[in-house]
Amino acid sequence: MFCISLLTLAYTFIYAQPLYAFEPDNAEIMELYNQARELFRKANELSSTDPDSANDLYRKTVMRFETIVRKGGVKNGKLFYNIGNVYFKMGDIGRAILNYKRASQLIPNDPNLIQNFKSAKARRMDRFEEPQKKRVLKTLFFWHYDLSTATRVFVFTLFFVFLWLAAILKLFISRQYLTWFIIFASIASILFLGSLLADFMYQQKYRQGVVLSSEAIARKGNSAAYEQSFTEPLHAGTEFILIEERENNWYHIELTDSRRCWIPAEDAEFVIHAH
Numbered sequence: 336m337f338c339i340s341l342l343t344l345a346y347t348f349i350y351a352q353p354l355y356a357f358e359p360d361n362a363e364i365m366e367l368y369n370q371a372r373e374l375f376r377k378a379n380e381l382s383s384t385d386p387d388s389a390n391d392l393y394r395k396t397v398m399r400f401e402t403i404v405r406k407g408g409v410k411n412g413k414l415f416y417n418i419g420n421v422y423f424k425m426g427d428i429g430r431a432i433l434n435y436k437r438a439s440q441l442i443p444n445d446p447n448l449i450q451n452f453k454s455a456k457a458r459r460m461d462r463f464e465e466p467q468k469k470r471v472l473k474t475l476f477f478w479h480y481d482l483s484t485a486t487r488v489f490v491f492t493l494f495f496v497f498l499w500l501a502a503i504l505k506l507f508i509s510r511q512y513l514t515w516f517i518i519f520a521s522i523a524s525i526l527f528l529g530s531l532l533a534d535f536m537y538q539q540k541y542r543q544g545v546v547l548s549s550e551a552i553a554r555k556g557n558s559a560a561y562e563q564s565f566t567e568p569l570h571a572g573t574e575f576i577l578i579e580e581r582e583n584n585w586y587h588i589e590l591t592d593s594r595r596c597w598i599p600a601e602d603a604e605f606v607i608h609a610h
Contacts, residue, residue, distance in 0.1 A: 354417045364407045371399035375421065382424070390425055397421045412441030416448050423455055429547040429571030431455045436545065436574075436606045443483045459572035463592035479530040491527035494520045543606045544588065546573040551603065553596035557585035564596035577605070 354375055378392035400418045403409050419434035435452040442448060465473075473480045478487070498520035505513045546569050553564040569590075579587035584600040 354420060361407060364403050364409065367399045367403050367407075371396045371403075371417075374399070375417075378424070393421050393425045397425075410441070412438045412445070412448075416442065416445070416451075419455070420451065423451065427571070428455055428458050429545055429549075432459070432572045432574070433545040433547065433604055433606065436543065440606070444485050455572065460570040461573045463573075463590055463594075465591060466593050469593075476530070478526065479533065484531070484534060487527050487530055491524060491531065494523040494527065498524055542577040544575050544577060544586070544603045545606065546571055546575070546598070546603050548602040551598050553598055554585075555597065557581045557583060557587070557597050559599075561597070564594070569596075569598065569602075575603070 354372060374392050374396040378389045378396060381389040381392065397418060400414060400421065403414060404418070415434045415438035419431045419438060422428075422431040422434060432452070432455050435448060435455060438445070438448050439452065478490075482490070498517060501513055501517050501520060505517065549571055550568040551570070551573075552559075552568050554561040555564050573590065575588040575590050577586055578589055578595060580600075581587070585597050586600055586603060587595065587597050588603075589595050
């Protein structure tokens with residue numbers, strides 16, 4: 336266990352450092368961004384000798400980044416990645432995971448993001464086991480769950496183009512292998528297109544969220560008068576999808592192990608805000 340802890344700390348130190356540069360086209364936003372980068376640099380320098388001052392600088396850093404998002408209307412994967420890194424350094428795992436998830440919507444194949452996201456998830460207190468049904472689905476439809484959206488788009492496009500090229504070639508050359516290739520390319524195109532459509536429909540139907548409070552009491556109904564759903568509270572970084580939202584600021588949610596409960600709206604935030 337001690338060795339594992341050391342590896343985790345080393346992993347965290349290596350991957351939670353870098354900020355990504357992007358190029359805002361607004362002078363005011365650029366100034367905020369440059370200020371944030373400088374504050375982050377100073378905070379890193381103080382993190383080992385003066386953690387309190389470092390945390391104060393991290394807070395100022397994230398305030399500037401979030402001002403860029405909120406007031407500047409900037410929805411940039413690298414910016415969300417930077418925000419996630421700052422929260423990670425502050426030890427706020429809930430908001431780190433929330434912003435890494437936001438970044439994943441925009442730059443899903445980024446290697447640093449993938450590593451940092453895994454590192455943040457490893458530090459969550461809650462551990463949920465996936466239902467057997469979902470594990471079977473992940474095995475059967477591995478291309479849907481294991482490949483990124485960008486990779487699936489590329490593979491679909493490749494097979495779709497080859498399908499039409501083979502079909503055109505079949506008009507001039509009558510070969511059995513072309514027929515089999517057309518069948519194979521058609522099946523592959525349908526599978527990957529279906530995977531992409533399923534993702535799109537899922538995003539439209541379900542809102543993904545993350546618990547931000549250090550402890551969120553899950554209830555069996557939409558008020559504090561109901562019994563607790565579990566013996567232990569939910570903790571920061573726990574991911575969920577929204578089932579229902581009540582006007583009294585309670586969310587009916589489904590956890591990754593398929594259990595459902597109610598939590599106060601103030602304890603969580605959605606990856607994508609409702610328009």
